[in-house]
Amino acid sequence: MLIARDLEVRAGARLLLEPVSFQVSPGDKVGLVGRNGAGKTTMTKILAGDSLPAGGEVQRSGQIGYLPQDPRSGDPDELVRDRILGARGLDHILRRMKAAELAMAEATEDDVRDAAMATYAKTETQFLTAGGYAAESEAHRIAANLALPDRVLGQQLKTLSGGQRRRVELARILFSNADTLLLDEPTNHLDADSILWLRGFLQAYSGALLMISHDTALLGATVNKVFHLDANRAVLDIYSMDWKRYLTQRAADEARRKRERQNAERKADQLMAQADKMRAKATKAVAAQNMARRAEKLLAGLDEERQADRVAKIRFPQPAPCGKTPIRGENLSKSYGSLEVFTGVDLAIDKGSQVVILGLNGAGKTTLLRMLAGLEDPDTGEVILGHGARIGYYAQEHETIDVSRTVLENMVSASPDLNNTEVRKILGSFLFTGDDVDKRAGVLSGGEKTRLALAMLVVSAANVLLLDEPTNNLDPASRAEVLNAINTYAGAIVLVTHDEGAVEALEPDRVLLLPDGDEDLWSPEYAELISLA
Incomplete structure (x- = not known):
């Protein structure tokens, strides 16, 4: 569960999000959306505890599972299987069990063998308490559904491609049984079958979820709330509804803001024109000033006119001359x-x-x-x-x-x-x-x-x-x-x-x-x- 109080987000001096308070509770499945550069990833890092807010605070309860866009954690020499099982501490327990097995096999004296057997029994009890072989099977099943077969589980992290490495981190987080999931573009590097499986997993997930994604099919199938980070207004608009209804409501809200702005501007223009006429008469100078103030108040507090979201103008270079086969x-x-x-x-x-x-x-x-x-x-x-x-x-x-x-x-x-x-x-x-x-x-x-x-x-x-x-x-x-x-x-x-x-x-x-x-x-x-x- 996450509770944000007066959360303010900045990138340097630039304001990304004015102070806002909200809560993400168990059962909430939130889609965090907005244009590139609006501050979604920055805000998610703050919610995860990886960065500090410019103002306000975030209260976290329970375990947080956070998938950043560019996961780099983990020992490069660590096995994929251990990285995933480590989300529940099972990797350390299994290593101790294997060490005890080896000690039993190599023991030449009864007392040494008995000590190894006692260690194995104690460790196996810990393993079973943590979920045991069923949990290990669950980890393998999650990995397989994310296109990480058994042969990959036995590899070291440093041998993986970037896409495989990210899927390992996603598998680890999904296996962790975290109370709250924070997922930043979870479908990157997933094939169609894995995306379909992930959709079903998130639909069935009972904890709190906040997800950044450009996959509208995934958002449509999973979220029951939408947080729209509006880059033009530096405001988080909260919609307690599913994706389809959000799209309709968002369009209606934008149209309403535009109408309110146009009406206010028209009335303000009329008041200012009247004030200008009245200023010509000294006896009406005070009335003209009051009328001008009324015009200013009409515009104050309204959302600024929405600018079209800027898009990078991308044109690849004019290629330098080269031979037939570069x-x-x-x-x-x-x-x-x-x-x-x-x-x-x-x-x-x-x-x-x-x-x-x-x-x-x-x-x-x-x-x-x-x-x-x-x-x-x-x-x-x-x-x-x-x-x-x-x-x-x-x-x-x-x-x-x-x-x-x-x-x-x-x-x-x-x-x-x-x-x-x-x-x-x-x-x-x-x-x-x-x-x-x-x-x-x-x-x-x-x-x-x-x-x-x-x-x-x-x-x-x-x-x-x-x-x-x-x-x-x-x-x-x-x-x-x-x-x-x-x-x-x-x-x-x-x-x-x-x-x-x-x-x-x-x-x-x-x-x-x-x-x-x-x-x-x-x-x-x-x-x-x-x-x-």
Whole structure:
């Protein structure tokens, strides 16, 4: 359960949310919505206790399960199975049980064996009290429904792709039996079957839930309250209703505010016109002044006129000249320990070509893009850059952004040939204005990081773009801008995505299927694989 009292949210000096009080109780399933950059992620971090509010307080009771947009927690050497079971402390108990088993097997003296047996019995009792084998089976079932099969459970976290790593954290949180779930874009990196399963899980969940999502089908199926963070007014509008009724009510509220503003402005204009006429007569100066005050009061307290939500104007760069084949990969292979990701992959990206990479989660799609970008070495083979090749890489986990630097510093590092004024102008087109450019990149929301990463691509003059899930974390208007940029870019694009609309915008001429590395001409038959990828 969460209780917020006079909660105020700021990003630096910028006010994101005026003081507001609300409660999220067991059974409440809240959709937190608003445009990118409105402050949804910042507010959720505060509710989770990961950040401090600018004012007010948050009271938390019970266990909180928080899924941030960019989870980085956990020991890289930890096994996936232990990471998930650790949500209930079962990983430590199982390790003690296995140690006791080993001690019993190796004991050569009766008293040592008896001590190990006593330790095992005590530990097994703790295990059964914590849910035992049924809980372990539940963890496996949750993992499997999030496309994390048994073979993945035995891997170390450091061997996973970004999408797999995020699904591990989601599985851990869902397994935790937390009293309150705070989920920031939980469907990122999920295939269609996993999204459908998650929908059913959240429908049946009896605790308190607050969720940020651009998946309107998920919101429509699960939420019974909507918190709309209005970026224009810095106000949290609370709707105690389901998603469908919220959409209708929200539209009605916007229309009402517009009518009230227009009526007030019309009456104020009439009063001011009358006051101006009366000022001409000295005997009516006081009356004119009173009339002007009445006009001001009419406008005071009304919501400011709603400005159209700003959308970043995204256009990918005019590609620099290059040879016929700017990048090739020959006999590329990658393994993590005994786990073979892919082997013997060959590909050639010709000038201006459009290629989509498909494969199940964990098939190595991100790993291959990182190889092509020069950020990861293949175990065998090599990546060969052709004449004039300039590579632009968009990473799904935003690894190209230095989180210790400011927005402006990141842009300057990506565009050393541009002066400060030119860089600021481009950042402005991506909605980073004023003090925004001095914010440290580490405090940006997922949507803001996406805009910054795309801005860094725009100034790169790249002739080959490697795009890994470029539409994640984006509201519908921003997503439409990215799709248009993909559609109109004149250079070569290699795309990894779960977004069918992104593939439609790309109009691919070829498809590469992983892990086998089979290459084929694109046909509509491959479209059904996109949401499964």
